[in-house]
Amino acid sequence: MHKIQMYICLMYSSELIKGTLKTLVLNLLAKHDRMYGYEITQHVKERTEEKIQLTEGALYPLLHRLEADGLLTTEKVSIGKRVRKYYKLTKTGKQAATTLSDEFRQFSKTMNKLLDTFQSKPQLQWLN
Amino acid sequence: MAELNEQQIDLISAYIRQHGVAQDELHDDILDHVCTSIEHLMDGGDSFEKAFEKTIKLFGPGGLKQVQQQTFELLTEMNETMKKVAFAFGLTSAILLLAGTSFKLMHWPGAGVMVVIGSALLVLAYLPMLLWHKLKESPRNETLMHISGFLGLTSTAIGVLFKIMHWPGASVTLITGMAVLGLIYMPIYFYKKYKVSSNKPVTLSTSLVAGTCLILVVALINVKSSSDMNRGLSLISDQLAETNKGFDELNVLYDRLGDDQQAMQIRSRADELVQAIEDLKTHLIAQSEGITEEQASNIEMRYVNSRWIYDIPTHIMFAEDENTLPYSIYAVEDKIRDFKEYVVDVYQPDMQGTIDSMFPIKLDSGYEIDGKKTDWAKYHYYHVPLIGVVSELSNIQVTIRNSEMQALIYMISQSDASDPPSGS
Numbered sequence: 002m003h004k005i006q007m008y009i010c011l012m013y014s015s016e017l018i019k020g021t022l023k024t025l026v027l028n029l030l031a032k033h034d035r036m037y038g039y040e041i042t043q044h045v046k047e048r049t050e051e052k053i054q055l056t057e058g059a060l061y062p063l064l065h066r067l068e069a070d071g072l073l074t075t076e077k078v079s080i081g082k083r084v085r086k087y088y089k090l091t092k093t094g095k096q097a098a099t100t101l102s103d104e105f106r107q108f109s110k111t112m113n114k115l116l117d118t119f120q121s122k123p124q125l126q127w128l129n
Numbered sequence: 130m131a132e133l134n135e136q137q138i139d140l141i142s143a144y145i146r147q148h149g150v151a152q153d154e155l156h157d158d159i160l161d162h163v164c165t166s167i168e169h170l171m172d173g174g175d176s177f178e179k180a181f182e183k184t185i186k187l188f189g190p191g192g193l194k195q196v197q198q199q200t201f202e203l204l205t206e207m208n209e210t211m212k213k214v215a216f217a218f219g220l221t222s223a224i225l226l227l228a229g230t231s232f233k234l235m236h237w238p239g240a241g242v243m244v245v246i247g248s249a250l251l252v253l254a255y256l257p258m259l260l261w262h263k264l265k266e267s268p269r270n271e272t273l274m275h276i277s278g279f280l281g282l283t284s285t286a287i288g289v290l291f292k293i294m295h296w297p298g299a300s301v302t303l304i305t306g307m308a309v310l311g312l313i314y315m316p317i318y319f320y321k322k323y324k325v326s327s328n329k330p331v332t333l334s335t336s337l338v339a340g341t342c343l344i345l346v347v348a349l350i351n352v353k354s355s356s357d358m359n360r361g362l363s364l365i366s367d368q369l370a371e372t373n374k375g376f377d378e379l380n381v382l383y384d385r386l387g388d389d390q391q392a393m394q395i396r397s398r399a400d401e402l403v404q405a406i407e408d409l410k411t412h413l414i415a416q417s418e419g420i421t422e423e424q425a426s427n428i429e430m431r432y433v434n435s436r437w438i439y440d441i442p443t444h445i446m447f448a449e450d451e452n453t454l455p456y457s458i459y460a461v462e463d464k465i466r467d468f469k470e471y472v473v474d475v476y477q478p479d480m481q482g483t484i485d486s487m488f489p490i491k492l493d494s495g496y497e498i499d500g501k502k503t504d505w506a507k508y509h510y511y512h513v514p515l516i517g518v519v520s521e522l523s524n525i526q527v528t529i530r531n532s533e534m535q536a537l538i539y540m541i542s543q544s545d546a547s548d549p550p551s552g553s
Contacts, residue, residue, distance in 0.1 A: 038158050039165040057188055058196050061158050066203040077157075082138045083164055084157045 022063055024105050027072065027090065027098035035076060035087040038064065064088055072097050131171035133164055141167075141181070149194030151268045152201075159196065197268075204265060215258045222250035233293060241294060248290040252283050274317040281310035295438045297419030362516050363431035369523035370430075373403075376530040382537040391475060392540060398468045399533040403526050405464060409446075409456050410522050417441040417515050436516040446510050446518070458506045461525075465490055468529065475536045489528045 029044060030036060036044070042060055067073045072094035076087040090098065133141075142160050150156050163184050170180035188196070225247030232240035260279040267275060288303025290296075386392040407426075415425035417435040430436055446458040454460065469488050476484050496508035503511075509521050 037161060037165075039162045042162075057159070057162060058192055058199065061155060061162075061196055062200040062203045064158070065155065065200050069204050080161070081132070082135050083142075083160050085161045086154075086158055 021105065022059060023067070024098075024101040026060070026063060026067070027094060028102050030073070030088060030090045031095060031098040035089040037085050037087050041088075067094070131168045133168060133177075137177060138164060144185075145193060149191075150197045151270065152197060153269070155197055155200055159193065201267070211258075215255065215262075218250055218254040218258065222247045222255055225250065230293075244290060244293055248286055252286050256283055256286075271321065274314060274321065277309055277313040277317070281306050281308075281314050285310060295417065295435060295441055300434060359436075360431070362520070363429070363436070366430035366516055366520040366523065369520055369527060373523060373526050373530070376534070379530070379534060379537065382534070382541065385541055386537065386544070389540065389544075391471075392537065395468075395471050395475070395533060395536055398464075398471050399529055402461075402464045402468050402529055406461060406522050406526050409458075409461065410519050412456050413442045413445060413515060413518060416445060430516055430519060433515065437514045439512045439514045439518075442515050442518045443510070443512050446506075458510050462492060462506055465492060465525070465529075469532075472532050472536045475540055488532065490525060
């Protein structure tokens with residue numbers, strides 16, 4: 002299990018993770034009205050069958066940054082002695098969610114097409 | 130559904146804080162996250178301790194601290210233009226300050242302008258941007274540290290600028306700045322670093338650079354003024370000024386000569402010359418020190434803070450515009466020549482050549498500085514610090530009075546010889 006996680010970490014460059022995580026979180030929040038941190042991690046874990054590990058270490062910094070950028074707002078609800086912060090999209094946040102998901106879909110489509118053309122060629126070409 | 134009690138929440142909260150999440154907003158997030166996770170695990174049958182351990186493991190070793198660090202990094206990422214602008218301001222001011230200081234040391238023109246612009250950029254642009262960045266980057270309990278650092282640096286920079294430009298108030302600003310840096314910023318900084326014990330190499334090098342800068346500044350200022358040298362020279366200067374006051378006794382000699390025309394001529398010339406030099410001295414001290422002429426006329430050299438500056442005295446004595454012309458050293462030189470003629474004239478014609486060549490103020494000797502020919506005025510007063518200028522001017526006053534006295538004594542002896550008092 003540990004090895005697989007390491008492999009996943011190595012597979013995705015930090016730049017790629019940064020970009021996709023933002024898209025992921027924004028679109029998740031676009032589907033749900035408001036969510037708190039733990040809820041988001043659990044949601045991603047369940048939906049992706051744990052293939053994408055949205056770790057706590059990555060999520061909270063991102064949420065704070067998105068809040069600072071004005072894409073998210075928070076609602077605080079006290080639960081006993083602790084405070085639960087619900088994150089919610091702002092107007093700009095909603096726009097960003099659509100733009101980013103469109104962009105990503107376009108990108109993966111192009112990548113897929115491109116990779117397909119590469120892989121349809123004879124694989125042993127370099128031996129000649 | 131399991132629900133944690135208050136003690137358990139307090140325990141978790143303390144644990145999170147202890148392991149590196151100090152920022153309140155983030156702390157709330159993580160606390161809720163950990164609590165919820167524990168509650169879920171406890172629902173699955175785990176004990177509190179077991180669930181706590183499992184949840185914390187998810188963050189990995191040192192993970193909590195990393196979350197905070199990453200949050201700060203993300204939050205403070207400046208956008209590219211801002212980074213470039215800040216960098217440009219910092220670099221420009223550093224280059225200007227360095228060039229200005231070098232020019233200053235070499236006495237090349239333009240040093241003042243560069244230092245002023247460089248400091249202005251530093252104080253008005255770069256340091257505020259740095260403060261803004263630091264405040265955003267750091268948790269709230271470091272606000273005092275950053276603000277004190279900013280105020281200390283700003284005040285020190287302004288102090289250095291004023292000191293270099295010889296503007297009034299430099300010392301107070303400089304001392305205040307250094308006191309703030311030394312007594313507030315540094316202790317908090319090192320305490321924080323010691324406590325967190327995670328010296329990032331960047332901040333360490335920054336503090337190193339800052340420290341070196343401070344040392345350089347202090348060295349630059351102290352180089353010129355070892356206290357022993359100060360005391361010695363101030364003593365000479367004050368002593369010369371004191372000697373000048375002793376010449377009031379010349380009145381007795383004038384009384385003996387009665388209304389001798391020649392004596393009266395010499396007296397008026399000498400008085401005028403000595404007074405002109407006194408005015409010049411007062412003016413120089415007043416301008417350099419930034420005090421009134423009345424204060425300047427009574428101050429002793431050892432209390433004059435600006436005694437080591439030379440550019441204001443030089444600027445005044447060698448100025449060519451009309452406002453400062455009365456204080457030109459060349460005006461003094463002309464008056465000395467005039468006085469010398471009258472003094473020499475007192476003596477018998479066959480002595481006049483000798484008296485002339487023995488006159489102690491050598492206006493026309495060949496003076497040289499670094500192998501270059503120069504005149505009497507430049508040799509004695511150009512780029513000479515205030516203390517030297519004032520001492521030399523006092524010395525001239527003493528010389529004038531001495532020559533005057535010798536001439537008077539000579540005149541008295543002559544008149545006594547030709548007109549012996551009755552009864553002898």
